[in-house]
Amino acid sequence: xxxxxxxxxxxxxxxxxxxxxxxxxxxxxxxxxxxxxxxxxxxxxxxxxxxxxx
Numbered sequence: 001x002x003x004x005x006x007x008x009x010x011x012x013x014x015x016x017x018x019x020x021x022x023x024x025x026x027x028x029x030x031x032x033x034x035x036x037x038x039x040x041x042x043x044x045x046x047x048x049x050x051x052x053x054x
Contacts, residue, residue: 020049 028047031037046052 020047024049 025047028045032040032045
């Protein structure tokens with residue numbers, strides 16, 4: 001685990017200037033665990049607030 005400077009560094013490099021909250025991730029997790037995602041195969045679904053495209 002990193003020291004206290006880690007959250008500050010994330011704010012500097014992340015497009016949303018903060019880490020995600022649990023409630024922002026849970027919808028994607030529920031979707032992937034549901035029958036609605038039965039045909040989602042071999043896909044990458046980043047839930048990172050834009051970090052992967054910044």
